[in-house]
Amino acid sequence: MGRVGTDSPDVVRLWSVKKTYRTAAHEVIALDGVTTGFPAGTFTAVMGPSGSGKSTLLQCAAGLDRPDGGKIVIDGTDLATLKETALTVLRRERVGFVFQAFNLVSALTAEQNVSLPLRLAGRAVASAEVRAALARVGMAERAGHRPSRLSGGEQQRVAIARALITRPAVVFADEPTGALDIKASREVLRLLRGMVDDQGQTVVMVTHDPVAAAYADRVLFLADGRLVEELNGKLDAESVAARMTGLERSAC
Numbered sequence: 001m002g003r004v005g006t007d008s009p010d011v012v013r014l015w016s017v018k019k020t021y022r023t024a025a026h027e028v029i030a031l032d033g034v035t036t037g038f039p040a041g042t043f044t045a046v047m048g049p050s051g052s053g054k055s056t057l058l059q060c061a062a063g064l065d066r067p068d069g070g071k072i073v074i075d076g077t078d079l080a081t082l083k084e085t086a087l088t089v090l091r092r093e094r095v096g097f098v099f100q101a102f103n104l105v106s107a108l109t110a111e112q113n114v115s116l117p118l119r120l121a122g123r124a125v126a127s128a129e130v131r132a133a134l135a136r137v138g139m140a141e142r143a144g145h146r147p148s149r150l151s152g153g154e155q156q157r158v159a160i161a162r163a164l165i166t167r168p169a170v171v172f173a174d175e176p177t178g179a180l181d182i183k184a185s186r187e188v189l190r191l192l193r194g195m196v197d198d199q200g201q202t203v204v205m206v207t208h209d210p211v212a213a214a215y216a217d218r219v220l221f222l223a224d225g226r227l228v229e230e231l232n233g234k235l236d237a238e239s240v241a242a243r244m245t246g247l248e249r250s251a252c
């Protein structure tokens with residue numbers, strides 16, 4: 001595998017990443033030369049107007065989609081050096097995903113959903129480990145429930161336990177609170193924040209919500225496929241919202 005130098009503190013790094021979608025009628029430049037890194041143990045939010053390339057950035061950075069230019073390194077491995085099977089293995093073992101729609105398997109209990117990534121990776125499933133993962137997200141009592149018997153917030157907490165069970169190098173979350181009410185959203189954001197603070201997890205989250213973004217250590221702003229600004233340090237929802245409004249106005 002194409003391991004590269006590990007002197008970078010970034011768990012994921014992108015250099016001049018480009019992605020163009022071509023249809024018969026037209027072509028869209030979704031990412032137009034994005035260079036950035038996601039340092040270990042940090043929480044990054046990605047924001048930007050609709051169509052600015054946020055999901056494409058996340059898909060490429062997570063190895064779910066291939067860019068057509070530039071370079072992406074996850075946990076020391078240059079993704080361009082991996083064939084599809086090796087890329088699938090890297091995603092399964094080194095990357096955790098949390099989606100807006102939870103994406104739990106409806107026929108499986110919470111406990112079975114959380115153990116699924118271990119089974120897929122051919123690893124031994126220790127029931128105590130799975131129970132501990134559910135306990136960390138406050139779902140120990142509901143381990144035997146199927147998703148249909150859980151609220152949206154509870155399903156997302158199970159999805160977070162599932163994302164963490166393989167001890168991934170990085171967790172990518174695409175609008176993880178997009179389908180939740182305010183209370184459930186806050187619980188999910190507190191969990192993501194806690195994963196970073198308590199376990200040194202690296203989290204990258206796409207969101208439209210300035211309140212959600214303010215839980216992060218840093219906010220990247222995309223416009224027309226380019227990184228146009230970054231906020232760091234002590235973030236508050238008002239300043240994130242003000243920056244977003246500025247970007248949306250200039251996108252009109």
Ligand SMILES: Nc1ncnc2c1ncn2[C@@H]1O[C@H](COP(=O)(O)OP(=O)(O)OP(=O)(O)O)[C@@H](O)[C@H]1O
Pocket residue numbers: 021022023028029030048049050051052053054055056057
């Ligand atoms: N599979 C695809 N085929 C063609 N064009 C696409 C495809 N996926 C995305 N695009 C286009 O690429 C651009 C970036 O899309 P992307 O979904 O990454 O933006 P986004 O910032 O996540 O948007 P939103 O906030 O609305 O989800 C948009 O113009 C979109 O229409």
